[in-house]
Amino acid sequence: MxxxxxxxxxxxxxxxxxxxxxxxxxxxxxxxxxxxxxxxxxxxxxxxxxxxxxxxxxxxxxxxxxxxxxxxxxxxxxxxxxxxxxxxxxxxxxxxxxxxxxxxxxxxxxxxxxxxxxxxxxxxxxxxxxxxxxxxxxxxxxxxxxxxxxxxxxxxxxxxxxxxxxxxxxxxQKSIHILDITVNGSEGHSSRINQEVSAIHEAAKIVLWAETKMEKLVKTSNDVRFNPPHSSLHVGTINGGIAANIIANNVTLSLDMRCLPKDNPNKLHQDLINFCKERETIKRAIFSNFTIKVEENHRIVPxxxxxxxxxxxxxxxxxxxxxxxxxxxxxxxxxxxxxxxxxxxxxxxxxxxxxxxxxxxxxxxxxxxxxxxxxxxxxxxxx
Structure with a gap:
């Protein structure tokens, strides 16, 4: 043949x-x-x-x-x-x-x-x-x-x-790690934004964390053989909320992390976990059942x-x-x-x-x- x-x-x-x-x-x-x-x-x-x-x-x-x-x-x-x-x-x-x-x-x-x-x-x-x-x-x-x-x-x-x-x-080749993140807040009237925990607002903080983390990596870790020459973090999907005047109680987002060979994807994953735990500690003072769940979409491809x-x-x-x-x-x-x-x-x-x-x-x-x-x-x- x-x-x-x-x-x-x-x-x-x-x-x-x-x-x-x-x-x-x-x-x-x-x-x-x-x-x-x-x-x-x-x-x-x-x-x-x-x-x-x-x-x-x-x-x-x-x-x-x-x-x-x-x-x-x-x-x-x-x-x-x-x-x-x-x-x-x-x-x-x-x-x-x-x-x-x-x-x-x-x-x-x-x-x-x-x-x-x-x-x-x-x-x-x-x-x-x-x-x-x-x-x-x-x-x-x-x-x-x-x-x-x-x-x-x-x-x-x-x-x-x-x-x-x-x-x-x-x-x-960079490593690739995809994480699915679920944020569970408390639903309520939008006028009570300071008395409830908006899952959308907390999800936005995760997006900002990813951007800030990548900005640090741009400055501290570089390999000119790659394009881009640094490890990258990217939020590809985000879903949640039902109306402008309702505080969202659930949001899901996906985070794509691609690390240079010299960077440690497990450490990056743990940094995210630590940040999410910090947010849980802060917001549970308002809503005791607030959670951020981080799950692997698939394991790290090295x-x-x-x-x-x-x-x-x-x-x-x-x-x-x-x-x-x-x-x-x-x-x-x-x-x-x-x-x-x-x-x-x-x-x-x-x-x-x-x-x-x-x-x-x-x-x-x-x-x-x-x-x-x-x-x-x-x-x-x-x-």
Whole structure:
């Protein structure tokens, strides 16, 4: 099968983050095993989802992991011109479908190159590591990585995470932590604002806290490799209140925190908790049942930072011809691989500008170049 034919099959599985992915992972497993390669599945607790890993080549150390995810983001309420789960080739040379860019294009490049991998005289192995639920917090990554480390006696050296980068090596990623905050105040007539506790007013103080905290980080923590070059805090949603003359008793808001690799997201989280406790102590003198509840929307997706002179950058340069590295602020599984001891780097076909939007696409040129990158890796590992 060609890369495009495999991509056409992969995008036909409408696996959203949180959904069971067994249908697509079983198809991938059958495809890989048809070439005589042994695969391993790593299931979630209720066996409704699974990650897959396998090794192609000799059982020696120093190999390369090719990492991707099988889930995609929703299409509901997006103005698609075509069926999102059917690959459509248009005259502009682009292939349209949900997941074509993020990141089933990379999976297709890996799978299309598998026949060449199997026939090659590899001196170092290549591993596939395909996960579930990346789009809702990289939920399958840790178990997948732990199973890789316990399954093989040898230790892989590199992990290439194939997110869409236009095949540019990405050497750094911020951590991402999303918190859901619920403020419960006391309802009442707006004329009694000083006798009640407005959930909206208290929520506004949390927004101001986030702005003030970020202003301090701008001055005290900086990494010019990133844009913006500091850790960031952003309130993305806020909901509450029913009328201008009614004191709101409930407000919910979401806080997105993205930290530089050198900053500690757990400390930032605790600073928020401490602030909320202070506000509770102050306002319970007026309303004893006042609460601010902070919950994780999903756990922290860790940051990672690879030195620009690392062997991983050299490896990507050798197989793509591109040594011009960059950094990103979006989430990926790179931090998990880095924390597990692998030299992680992000590099894959397609543009992140196309991800998560209506009429997502990957160009045929990028898909072909992505396949060429994996083929070049095979040649590189034959040396």
């Amino acid at each position: 060609t890369t495009q034919q495999i991509l056409e099959k992969l995008v036909s599985f409408p696996v959203l983050g949180g959904d069971t992915n067994l249908e697509i992972i079983n198809w991938i497993q059958q495809y890989i095993e048809s070439f005589g390669v042994t695969t391993f599945l790593v299931y979630n607790n209720d066996n409704t989802k699974a990650s897959l890993h396998c090794r192609i080549g000799p059982a020696v150390g120093g190999g390369v992991i090719l990492s991707g995810h099988t889930d995609v983001v929703p299409v509901k309420n997006q103005p698609w011109d075509t069926n999102p789960f059917e690959l459509v080739e248009k005259a502009d040379g682009n292939l349209y479908a949900r997941g074509s860019c993020d990141m089933k294009g990379f999976l297709a490049c890996c799978l299309a190159t598998l026949p060449k991998m199997v026939k090659a005289n590899l001196t170092k192995p290549i591993y596939f590591a395909f996960s579930y639920d990346e789009e809702i917090g990289c939920l399958g990554a840790e178990d997948l990585i732990n199973d890789i480390k316990s399954t093989y006696s040898e230790i892989p050296k590199f992990a290439i995470i194939g997110e869409a980068t236009m095949l540019q090596p990405i050497i750094g 940051a990672f930072s690879t030195h620009e002179s690392s062997e991983a950058v050299t490896l990507i340069g050798e197989i793509t011809g591109n040594y011009n590295w960059n950094t990103v602020s979006y989430a990926s599984e790179a931090g998990y691989f880095a924390n597990a001891g692998f030299e992680a780097i992000i590099c894959g076909p397609g543009s992140i500008k196309q991800a998560h939007r209506a009429n997502e696409f990957i160009s045929k040129d990028q898909l072909n170049k992505g396949t060429a990158m994996i083929e070049a890796l095979v040649t590189y590992l034959e040396k």
